[in-house]
Amino acid sequence: MKWVYIIAGIALFVKMILVPNPEHEFSMSIVEAVVRDSGVPNAVSGIIFRNRLYDTIFEVVVFTIAILGASFLLADEKPFCAIYHFTDRPSIILARLGATISALVGIELGIRGHLSPGGGFAAGVAGGTAIGLVAITASSEWMQAIYKRWHAAKWEKVSVLVFIVLSVITLSGWELPYGELGTLFSGGILPLLNLLVAIKVALGSWAVILVFIHYRGLL
Template sequence: MKWVYIVAGIALFFKMLALPNPAPSLQDFSIVETLVKDGGIPNAVTVVILRNRLYDTIYEVVVFTIAIMGAYFLLANEKPSNTFYRFTDQTSIILARLGATIAAMVSIELAIRGHLSPGGGFAAGVAGGTAIGLIAITSSSEWMQGIYQRWQAATWEKVSVLIFIVLAAITLAGIELPHGEMGALISGGVVPLLNILVAVKVALGSWAVILVFIRYRGLL
């Protein structure tokens, strides 16, 4: 049986060499312009991620959620650390919190306007997680944990995932919101909402992982 596979592989190899696929005729055709027109927003990358390949993006969000659950699971049997490492000198604290403020502002900007300019939900979530990480290395773990529980961040993270999946399923079913005016803040149908939900999910998920590593390892 293995000879059949070998012969088939050799035949396929020579087929690719002797009969290359003809180049498609794309005269007067721009993929970027087509994507922008279909999505109703100027950011073609966001159109691909949250519209043309939305099915893939759903599973990317799910995989990120599973990764957070995995961090909890793998560290659940470890003994919490008694030593916590963080900045103590005033200069480092001021610089880290200044950086956290800038990262938080960038996160909000990317989440709200990511469909109009370079950026988007994942980039916004990473910026938000960076802001949280900078605050974590300058604050006590008890204070960070208290804020996390007070604002019920874990609940909001799960809710954002559920809403994202529901909106994505509705979009994949062919039901779309009006695209609005090209270039306007409220445009692109459901894309801005998906951007914000992804940003919330990634930022809060990063916060959860940071707290876990601080608790069980004493550092990030």
């Protein structure tokens, strides 16, 4: 039976190397079609937030469940007794500088992700990176206090609910005017969905970082 697997693997490898993919002729480029239908120059954002919006809804929901799962699974563990963070000045300066750059990139991608490469998920990751860099140079109590003071957990849940509601409305056929292609206020509801995903991913990353630091320390 082992030789059958080996022969099948070799045949598949030969097929991938020697057999060319069939060429299709389209009257219009796929990218051009996506840009025309979505009203934004970033075809990737057009696909994520329009052509496959149904899938994106569940991606956001799965990310939310993952955050809740991390809190649930670690709830029975004892909090980490001693939580250390960087105290030397060069490391703090470099981490804070990196956090500032990541935060600015996240804001830019969140606002203009439908016009340039990037998008809501990338913006949220950049924001989460900024929060993580601050977390390794500051006390966990200070980070937790800021998280509670700004009600970040509530804003995260609100962003998810608003995203789902707007997505359902969009899937039902209701869309805002696209506006002029390439401008900031273009693409209908797509820029708002992009911003909501950025907020949700950044705040969700913040919650996960605090949970792991609280129960596991800085790994």
